[in-house]
Amino acid sequence: MNDDRAPVLEVRGLTTEFGAGREGARPPVRAVDGVSFDIARGEILALAGESGSGKSVTALSIVRLVPPPGRITAGRVRLEGLDLLALDERELQRIRGSRIGFVFQEPMTALNPSFTVGDQVAEVLQVHGIATGAAARARAVELLDAVRIPEPAHRARDFPHQLSGGMRQRVLIAAAVACRPALVIADEPTTALDATVQAEILDLLTSMRREFGLSLLLITHDPAIVARVADRVAVMYAGRIVETGPARGVLASPLHPYTRGLLASLPGPVPGARLEAIPGAAPDLAALPPGCAFAPRCPERRSACDASRPAAVIVSPGHEARCFLHGGAA
Amino acid sequence: MAFVEVAGLVKTFERRQALWGRPSLIRAVDGVSFTIDEGETFGLVGESGCGKTTTARCLLRLVEPTAGSFRLRGEEVFGLPAARLRRLRRDMQMVFQDPGSSLNPRMTAGAIVEEGLVIHALGSPAERRERVRELLDLVGLDTGAASRYPREFSGGQRQRIGIARALALRPAFLVADEPVSALDLSVQAQVVNLLMDLQQRFGLTLLLVAHDLRLVRHLCTRVAVMHRGRIVETGSAGTVFRTPAHPYTRALVSASAGLEPVTSIQP
Numbered sequence: 134m135n136d137d138r139a140p141v142l143e144v145r146g147l148t149t150e151f152g153a154g155r156e157g158a159r160p161p162v163r164a165v166d167g168v169s170f171d172i173a174r175g176e177i178l179a180l181a182g183e184s185g186s187g188k189s190v191t192a193l194s195i196v197r198l199v200p201p202p203g204r205i206t207a208g209r210v211r212l213e214g215l216d217l218l219a220l221d222e223r224e225l226q227r228i229r230g231s232r233i234g235f236v237f238q239e240p241m242t243a244l245n246p247s248f249t250v251g252d253q254v255a256e257v258l259q260v261h262g263i264a265t266g267a268a269a270r271a272r273a274v275e276l277l278d279a280v281r282i283p284e285p286a287h288r289a290r291d292f293p294h295q296l297s298g299g300m301r302q303r304v305l306i307a308a309a310v311a312c313r314p315a316l317v318i319a320d321e322p323t324t325a326l327d328a329t330v331q332a333e334i335l336d337l338l339t340s341m342r343r344e345f346g347l348s349l350l351l352i353t354h355d356p357a358i359v360a361r362v363a364d365r366v367a368v369m370y371a372g373r374i375v376e377t378g379p380a381r382g383v384l385a386s387p388l389h390p391y392t393r394g395l396l397a398s399l400p401g402p403v404p405g406a407r408l409e410a411i412p413g414a415a416p417d418l419a420a421l422p423p424g425c426a427f428a429p430r431c432p433e434r435r436s437a438c439d440a441s442r443p444a445a446v447i448v449s450p451g452h453e454a455r456c457f458l459h460g461g462a463a
Numbered sequence: 464m465a466f467v468e469v470a471g472l473v474k475t476f477e478r479r480q481a482l483w484g485r486p487s488l489i490r491a492v493d494g495v496s497f498t499i500d501e502g503e504t505f506g507l508v509g510e511s512g513c514g515k516t517t518t519a520r521c522l523l524r525l526v527e528p529t530a531g532s533f534r535l536r537g538e539e540v541f542g543l544p545a546a547r548l549r550r551l552r553r554d555m556q557m558v559f560q561d562p563g564s565s566l567n568p569r570m571t572a573g574a575i576v577e578e579g580l581v582i583h584a585l586g587s588p589a590e591r592r593e594r595v596r597e598l599l600d601l602v603g604l605d606t607g608a609a610s611r612y613p614r615e616f617s618g619g620q621r622q623r624i625g626i627a628r629a630l631a632l633r634p635a636f637l638v639a640d641e642p643v644s645a646l647d648l649s650v651q652a653q654v655v656n657l658l659m660d661l662q663q664r665f666g667l668t669l670l671l672v673a674h675d676l677r678l679v680r681h682l683c684t685r686v687a688v689m690h691r692g693r694i695v696e697t698g699s700a701g702t703v704f705r706t707p708a709h710p711y712t713r714a715l716v717s718a719s720a721g722l723e724p725v726t727s728i729q730p
Contacts, residue, residue: 183647183648183649184647192533203684233621325688327510328510328674328676328715328718328719329510329714329715329718331718332717332718354647354648355648356648391649394649395648395649398648398649398651398652399648399652399677400655400677400678400680401681404681404682404683404700404701405659405681405682406660406681407656408652408655408656408681409652410650410653410655410656411649411652411653412653414617414618414620414647414649414650415617415620415647415649423634449540
């Protein structure tokens with residue numbers, strides 16, 4: 134557990150299903166389907182995908198906050214060696230907020246409108262027994278300072294609505310790191326923000342990683358954010374991870390046709406040029422094909438793709454893809 | 464004479480801080496001027512709250528401008544009486560950001576596309592049905608689409624319906640307000656391609672309102688950068704993005720530049 138090389142977070146075969154009881158005629162929908170990845174100490178892993186790809190449900194599953202009727206049906210999640218799926222609810226409560234911090238997309242809804250931001254950061258410290266009373270309030274101001282909020286002692290007395298979106302997101306980050314967690318899960322932390330503010334928040338998250346020695350699971354739909362902050366990236370499509378690798382390597386030489394298509398579809402250096410669009414739309418999770426979920430939209434589709442699901446193939450060190458292009462076909 | 468001439472556009476909103484308080488005036492658009500040539504794609508860029516969407520809505524008179532002038536082909540649009548405005552509306556149409564909320568969920572795709580033709584009493588029912596089929600085909604939807612409801616379509620397909628609706632009256636001037644930002648990344652390129660095809664095919668004059676500089680640089684010949692209700696910089700897209708003159712444009716470009724090293728990557 135104190136081994137620096139051991140992963141902070143280990144996810145194996147995580148599967149989360151929604152809907153359909155035993156008597157249900159329809160099979161349950163697998164929002165997360167056998168997802169596995171590691172996050173090393175101090176590492177930023179981006180979990181990238183489009184809406185409905187399962188990236189947010191994966192994050193919620195890690196801390197067992199999947200809203201019903203969703204439920205985790207298989208897999209293992211270990212945080213610093215501790216099996217999170219085996220803990221009882223009380224033990225898990227202690228972990229959430231102290232060993233794992235959260236930053237959500239919309240800071241206005243994540244913050245309580247009727248308490249000052251200083252009190253809300255202090256509350257995290259109190260709930261987890263790190264500091265109380267004046268000490269907690271003083272520590273909260275230090276944390277607001279650490280997330281580069283100017284005049285932190287003054288701002289601590291502000292209510293969320295008195296702050297800009299970017300400042301509110303900084304408050305959430307302060308609350309997330311308050312207990313010096315091993316892992317912070319940030320779900321689209323900059324999507325609701327303007328480009329100029331977005332860049333500042335991403336820079337802040339990267340520097341918090343160094344200052345607080347934390348690992349970061351960053352959920353995003355934006356390849357540009359992956360390029361800017363991630364060490365490694367796992368690309369999700371239809372509930373499955375289709376490609377994992379070093380961020381640079383995946384962006385420079387993507388292996389999976391989905392990742393390739395997505396990057397090729399972005400506007401390039403030639404204005405007005407026709408974009409290389411991926412045909413079709415993301416599949417309905419309730420009606421996935423038996424083989425590769427991307428096959429119906431894939432330019433490289435072959436008969437094997439419809440027959441069975443490709444296994445992960447390691448193509449270069451740390452870079453793997455689930456695609457028959459890279460081997461593994463029967 | 465430019466095809467589109469906007470001069471000194473102002474739109475103020477009243478904001479009452481407290482129930483009995485004196486209302487204060489917010490100048491959402493504060494003296495905006497620009498011109499667009501015929502067949503040109505012009506980009507209006509800026510961050511949320513800068514007034515770009517309000518500007519677009521004023522042009523179509525979806526909100527009433529407070530002051531200023533807007534000439535389309537030399538004809539003043541602001542201050543036109545309702546009957547004249549209705550006639551002119553056929554010439555200018557809008558594609559909205561959110562294809563989910565901008566389509567009436569109780570109408571079929573066919574009825575949505577046909578509505579403008581009905582309102583303007585264009586063609587017989589048979590001719591209109593034929594025109595709807597043509598339009599749906601034009602935006603890449605199959606004929607069966609006409610009888611289906613918005614919820615039965617994906618986000619990208621819904622935006623195609625929105626585009627077909629906008630084109631039904633053969634407008635010369637099309638305003639597209641963040642036309643792809645609500646769509647999944649993997650379908651954005653499809654809709655961008657469609658917009659480029661249609662613009663070329665019909666010689667549309669296009670005003671693109673967007674926050675995504677990458678998209679604007681790809682589609683537009685000239686751009687105006689808005690900040691706090693004003694245009695701070697106007698110029699050719701290449702010049703503005705390569706050598707921004709205004710400090711705000713510089714901040715915007717450098718924030719997005721850091722976010723797009725992937726553009727040079729060839730898989």
